Every structure is written in structure tokens, then in C-alpha cells.
Amino acid sequence: MSRQVTIALSGNPNAGKTSVFNALTGARQHVGNYPGVTVEYKEGLAHHQGRAVRVVDLPGTYSLTAYSPEELVARNYLIGQRPDVVVNVVDASNLERNLYLAVQLMELGVPLVICLNMVDVAESRGLKIDAGKLSQLLGVPVVPTVARQSQGMNQLLAAAVELAQSDPEWRPLNISYGGDVDQGVAEVAAILQGSQERHGLLSARWLAVKCLEGDQEVIERVEESPELAGKLLPVCRRVAGHIKSTMDDDPDSIIADYRYGYIAGITRQVVSSEREARMDLSDKLDRVLTHRLMGPLFLFSVLYAIYNFVFWASEVPVVWFEEFFVWLGGAVEGLLPPGVLRSLIVSGVIGGVGGVLGFAPLIAFMFFAIAIMEDSGYMARVAYIMDRVLRMFGLHGNSVMALMVGGGISGGCAVPGVMAARTLKDPKARLATILTVPFMNCGAKLPVYSLLIAAFFAHRQAEMLFLLTLISWGLGLSAAKLLRITLLKGQQAPFVMELPPYRAPTMKGLLIHTWERTWQYVKKAGTMILGVSVLMWAAMSFPGLPHEQEAAWQKRIQAAPGDAARLDVEAGRARDQLAHTLAGRAGRALTVFTDPLGFDWRANVALVGGFAAKEVIVSTLGVAYSLGEVNPEEAQSLSKRLAAEPGWNPLKAFALMIFVMIYAPCLATVVMIRKETGGWRWALFSVLYNTIIAYLLALAVYQGGRALGLG
Amino acid sequence: MTTEITLRQLKPGQRAVVKKVGAGGELGRRLREMGLLPGTEIQVIGRAPLKDPVEIKLRGYNLALRNNEADFIIVEIGALL
Numbered sequence: 001m002s003r004q005v006t007i008a009l010s011g012n013p014n015a016g017k018t019s020v021f022n023a024l025t026g027a028r029q030h031v032g033n034y035p036g037v038t039v040e041y042k043e044g045l046a047h048h049q050g051r052a053v054r055v056v057d058l059p060g061t062y063s064l065t066a067y068s069p070e071e072l073v074a075r076n077y078l079i080g081q082r083p084d085v086v087v088n089v090v091d092a093s094n095l096e097r098n099l100y101l102a103v104q105l106m107e108l109g110v111p112l113v114i115c116l117n118m119v120d121v122a123e124s125r126g127l128k129i130d131a132g133k134l135s136q137l138l139g140v141p142v143v144p145t146v147a148r149q150s151q152g153m154n155q156l157l158a159a160a161v162e163l164a165q166s167d168p169e170w171r172p173l174n175i176s177y178g179g180d181v182d183q184g185v186a187e188v189a190a191i192l193q194g195s196q197e198r199h200g201l202l203s204a205r206w207l208a209v210k211c212l213e214g215d216q217e218v219i220e221r222v223e224e225s226p227e228l229a230g231k232l233l234p235v236c237r238r239v240a241g242h243i244k245s246t247m248d249d250d251p252d253s254i255i256a257d258y259r260y261g262y263i264a265g266i267t268r269q270v271v272s273s274e275r276e277a278r279m280d281l282s283d284k285l286d287r288v289l290t291h292r293l294m295g296p297l298f299l300f301s302v303l304y305a306i307y308n309f310v311f312w313a314s315e316v317p318v319v320w321f322e323e324f325f326v327w328l329g330g331a332v333e334g335l336l337p338p339g340v341l342r343s344l345i346v347s348g349v350i351g352g353v354g355g356v357l358g359f360a361p362l363i364a365f366m367f368f369a370i371a372i373m374e375d376s377g378y379m380a381r382v383a384y385i386m387d388r389v390l391r392m393f394g395l396h397g398n399s400v401m402a403l404m405v406g407g408g409i410s411g412g413c414a415v416p417g418v419m420a421a422r423t424l425k426d427p428k429a430r431l432a433t434i435l436t437v438p439f440m441n442c443g444a445k446l447p448v449y450s451l452l453i454a455a456f457f458a459h460r461q462a463e464m465l466f467l468l469t470l471i472s473w474g475l476g477l478s479a480a481k482l483l484r485i486t487l488l489k490g491q492q493a494p495f496v497m498e499l500p501p502y503r504a505p506t507m508k509g510l511l512i513h514t515w516e517r518t519w520q521y522v523k524k525a526g527t528m529i530l531g532v533s534v535l536m537w538a539a540m541s542f543p544g545l546p547h548e549q550e551a552a553w554q555k556r557i558q559a560a561p562g563d564a565a566r567l568d569v570e571a572g573r574a575r576d577q578l579a580h581t582l583a584g585r586a587g588r589a590l591t592v593f594t595d596p597l598g599f600d601w602r603a604n605v606a607l608v609g610g611f612a613a614k615e616v617i618v619s620t621l622g623v624a625y626s627l628g629e630v631n632p633e634e635a636q637s638l639s640k641r642l643a644a645e646p647g648w649n650p651l652k653a654f655a656l657m658i659f660v661m662i663y664a665p666c667l668a669t670v671v672m673i674r675k676e677t678g679g680w681r682w683a684l685f686s687v688l689y690n691t692i693i694a695y696l697l698a699l700a701v702y703q704g705g706r707a708l709g710l711g
Numbered sequence: 712m713t714t715e716i717t718l719r720q721l722k723p724g725q726r727a728v729v730k731k732v733g734a735g736g737e738l739g740r741r742l743r744e745m746g747l748l749p750g751t752e753i754q755v756i757g758r759a760p761l762k763d764p765v766e767i768k769l770r771g772y773n774l775a776l777r778n779n780e781a782d783f784i785i786v787e788i789g790a791l792l
Contacts, residue, residue, distance in 0.1 A: 063744040067737065094772045097746040125771075250735065256743040283756055283768070388761035391777075397764075438727045493739040494780060495764055496745060499773040633761045 005164040006054040006081075007046075010074060011089030012098050013060035014377075014500040016117040020089050021057045022512055024157065033514055039073045040422070049158040055081060062097075064104040066217040068425055076693045077201065078110055078203065084164035086110045087156065090123035092129050092144070093501075099263045106138070108206060109172035113160050120149075121501070123569065123619070126274035139173075148506050172203040177258040181251055183213055184239030186524040188232055195228045206252035211236050213252040282501040286381070294386050302378070306369040307409045310362060317361035325354030344537060352533020352613075357522065358444060363413055364518040370405060370420075371513040375505035376609045380497065387495060393477040394484025397495065398423045399433040402567060407440035408473065414438050415668040416521050418676055426493030434673055435686050438665035439476030441469060444614035448660050451618055456650040472661055479693060532667045536612040539582040540605075540620070549576070578623050581632035583608055587624075597698045598652040613666050651710045655702040662694035713789040718753070718765070718781035724736065727786035734783035742784075746770045761765045 002393065011017040025044025032041045042057040058077060059070035066072050078086065088105055090098040094413045105112055116131055125195040135142035137294045143160040145152030176182055188208035192199070199207060210218035211232060242253055247254070288294050329350045336342040373379045379401060387397030399421070406417025417437040424430035441449075449468060457464045553573040560566035578584045579601070587605035594604055602624035622638050625645070642648050665673070674683035715730055729751045732742055747753070747769060756766040756773060763778045
């Protein structure tokens, strides 16, 4: 029978699991989420002797307990979905710790193949591993591989498929945890076996060990039957009490000790070291890259280099993308008669989607740079260096990544920034990070800054931009601190983090990571922006001017002497038309609130539009100041116009920049926050929180500045 | 002669053997699954620029933990010499 074989890939983070997955499945991957949690789900197809083999990539974990969503997802997948074979990717250069997960998989009893990965790294460190002996001692197939170079992949697939075809039983491994625990396990297992409850494929012994370990999920399941719980839990408590009084320890640490003891018994026979362990190249690099002075210096140079690289590399493709959409708009304009449909397609659809896709090359290069940092192992050092600072604000070293992607070095995007917060394990620190990301200066806020800086701070452009970056970090971190001492109060989760050895990234890995994230950005932001830009187009187009006014404008347009005069009149009509629409009316109504900030109705309309996407602000200001459509890249005429406008001055411009920096995240970000936090609650909170802070700060800047006689 | 101190007190480059991990709860669990148990040999590789967290080597790999987490780990120095 040739039914499809399913292989689940399991392994520690940094063990090369992703490389194995990529080497097995190539580009044929499907990425998604496990329902209800923000743990990534990946699956792909591998081919073995003409047959397709399904490969499911489980989240990287160090253990199989029930304490993190990743571990729970991995464990529940194994128990619930029963893959034919589990391939455990093990880092050969770090065998002991990696086998800790392997032993737990064996205790669960899944049909297992060990992928002994990175044997080249182990060899370079003088470690020799006898794969045959390891296989014999563990009783499972062991295949040595170098996944980064696709070595050993066929043998791995062959071993997995062969095991799957033998229809293996689940065979739980029994190891001893020492007299006291063993006795407790036997007692609890006997109670479980005697009960009427069904445990599926799980062995009574495995469940008993989990009960003694205090595994929340298993204990909850036991408690579903009060009779069983009544017999079983007192035994667990008694054993725990006994261990506490005799050894001053708890059962789960005794169990962990014995697991490591079991592993040490195996590695002693399997690993031979040719030389004494010593500081290797990676440790020496750490000496420099995390040095007290060199470390931060190097970090800032890297960030600066990324910033320059991303803008330099994406400059040309961004222009191509923009030109393509201009061309497309023009082509559609030529095909369709003037009217609502044409306006909808050209301004609403092509303009809106083009605005997002135009940014795609920039985003892609940003992700490429971040993939280099991650795959080389440097990202973990950034977290290590920054943790002390971020902890003061209730965040975590790993928050750095999300904040940087979100625009910490100007030019990121909050949508992938919010997604990047997934690397944080501590739920409260993660939430605080997600809510801080929108404070960063994303790429879409930059055109607004360039416009206003060019108009009012022309002599200090670079200093002003730098100041805005500092302000956004300062405000973001303070906002995070405020959350962490109020709504998100609580103990900080442990830092305890592996610092993987530095290694050169592979191009294939970099491209796959870049593509995955860019595609998610385009897909999620793109579809959202499409809908929103159609809505915004409608709000900024309807209702149209009343008949008699429209007729009067048309008359003036026709009467205009020459092209230049006609364009002027047309722009005047566009301004009046905008004022008459839903968005224009909202802008007028909002002046009640924004008068103390110095914003007039035109700025308000632009800000309302900016809620859809901050890119819209500049173009809307252009219409409102009757310049016709303004391309954000060429906003010089608008900035001259603003500089000359009587109601405008540097103080007002500064207040507006502060407001734009902080107020409600764009809709795509709000939607992403909802996705990542699992509900509208925090998404709506973020809109209110940011807008209130923005309002108060802009108010303080404007009124304070006036009181000081500025502006 | 051996001396017992906490991991925080170890200097870069210094080696020691873990004597006791006094942490319970989530921290205890994290340390256990990362293989930091009594009897484990460790070496301090260095500290972050602000002296916290600390980077150590154990079982052939590198681990970073905060100073207030290192306080729970009692180590023995001298036994290795």
C-alpha cells in the first residue's frame, strides 16, 4: 500500500531543524499558524523514490513539557495527529543537551529517527561521534547529516520512510528516576491502569511521570474524573513531600537529573574528544562583539550599515515598482471612460495597493538584513547586549528585533514588527513589545517628516531626523514602562537564552526567510490595504459637490485662460470637493479637538486618511492645499506652499510631526495586533492609547512652545 | 581546597562546577531543560557591556542568563584545578 507518509521534524532551536526542513522540501512549503496560538506552522513535501512525503516542521523546543505554547503545540501534534515517524534533529556538536528532547520523545514512545546534524561542526571541534553505537544504544536509527550542504538527506528520508512502512508501534522508553520517584511512578501508573479512563496511545507510565512532574495539562485531564484525581493526586503530593524532606528537591528536578544521567551514560560511550574543550573561534568573537566598548560600537555600526544598505539596495527597485503602478494607472485611465469606476480603480485600488507594493522591495531588503543577523547568530547577541537597558522599561532583550523591524532604525514597518514579537516567550513583555512597536518611525512616516522638515527646518534636516528617532525611542520605551507598571504589571519571565555559535548564513536559507516574511507582509498588508483604501477613497470622494457648485466650477474651468490657469482652477475645485466629502466633514468636526494643537481641518483630513496608511497623509495634504495629487517622493512644491502658508510655523510643524509619530497605528498594524494578541481588545486599546498620548504630547508641545514665545 | 560561591561572583574565564540550583518554578525548569544541573561544569565566557547578563559555557554550548538568575546557582571552584 502506498499511502502518504507523514514525517514530523522536531528539535532544539539552533539545531539546524530549519535547514533540514529546507533541504528536504526545497521551496515547496506552506506556512501558517496553529489555530488559536501564534506558533508558526510549516509543512512541505519531500520526494523519495518518486513518492511524495509530507514533512511537518514542529516548533523548535528544548523540552516536551506543557509550559510554553511551542512545547504544547509540538506535544499535542505528536499525540493528536500521530505522524508516522518523528525525525529529531540533533546538533552533533552539542549532543548532551540535544538528546534531552530525544529522550523525552522516546519516553513518549513515538517512532523516532535521529538526524545527527552538523557533524562537520562537531568534527571541527575535535569531537568524534560513533553514530552506529548511538543508534544501538538508543535503539533508533541515527543518520549523520550536514543539512546546510544537503548532505545525508536521502539517507535520512530513506530511514524515515523505511521506519514508517514497518508500521511501528509506539514503544515508550522506561528509564529509572531513582528509587523514590520510580516507586511513585509505579503507584500512580497502577491507579491509572485500574481506572476506566481511556488514554489512547499514551502509556500509563508516561502519564504517571507527567503527574509527578506537575504537568498542568495532564493533571487537568486527570481532574476531569474526580474519582481518579481523588486517588491519584494524594500519591503525587506524598511523593513530592517525601523528596522535599529527604533530598530538599522536587520530583521534576530529580527526573531531569536522571534523564541527563541516562544521556551521560550514552554520550560517554559514543563521543570521543580528541582535544580538551577550549575557547573556540565563536567564543573569541564574542569577546570582541560583546565587549564593553567594542560591543555597542559594533552594534550601532551594524544598524547604521543595515539602514544604509536597505535604502541603497531598494532605491532602484522601488522606483521600478512605483513607475509600474503609475504606468498601470495611466493605462487603465486610457481604457475607461471618466467617472466613478475609473476613479475607484485608479485612485482607490491601484493607488492604494501600489502604495503598499511599492514598499515591498524596501521591506524585502530589510528582512534580508534581519535574516543575516538571525542566521549568523548575531541577533541573539543583540538581545544579550540590549537586555539590561530594555529590562529597565519592562521589555526583554528579544524585544529589540521587533522594535528594529518596526522602524527603530527609521524605515521599517510595524506590521512585520508586530509579527517579530513572537520570539518573546513572556506574554506580558511580548504584549508590551507589540504595543510599543507602533511608536517607532516606520517607512510610511518618513515622507511626512521629510515634507515638514524641508518646509520648516531646512537647515537642520539630518539633525531633525535623528532627533525624531531619539524621541520615538524615548516615547516608545516610556510608553512600555507605563504599561508594565499598570496594565501589564507582573514578574519578568526568565531570560535564560542560548547564544548559538556564529556561523556563515547560507544564501538559500536567507532567501527562504526573506521570501516567507515579505510574502506575509504583502499578503496581509496588501489585502487589508486594498479594502481600506477603497473605503478611504469613498470617504474622500463622496458626497460630491452639489449640482450648482459643480456647474459653477466647470464654467470657471472652461473659462480659464490657458493651461496653467486651468490647472489652478481645477485644484481649487478638488479642494472644495474634498471639504465637502465625508472625510472633509470629519476634518472640520475634529477642529473642536485639534484647535488647541494648531491643526486646521486640512491637517485633520490628512490625519484621518493617515489612519488607513500613513503614506496617505502627504497626498491628502496636497489635495487639501489645492495642489492636486502630490507624489510623496516629490513633495517640494507642497513644502514650499506650507512654508509660505500664514497659519503654519515651525512649532506647529513640530507638533504635527510628534502627533504623526505616535497617533493610532495604521489599520494594517491594528489588524495585525488583533491577530497576534488574539482579539480586538488590545488592538482597540492600542488605537486609543497611542492617540491619547499623541494628543497630550502635541498639546504640550504646541501650547508650551507658545507660552515660551516660540512659533 | 574548594569554595562555594554564586555564579554571579565568577569572573570571566573562571571555571566551576554547579553545586546547587536553588531556583524553582519556571526559572528552575528553564535551567534544567538547558542542562544546568548539579554536577555540570561551567565556564564564564564574559558579561554584556552593562555587566549583565552573563554568558557561560556548559556542555559544549553557550548560555546567557541575567545576574539575578545567576544568584540562584551555587557553584564550587577549585575542585577542577
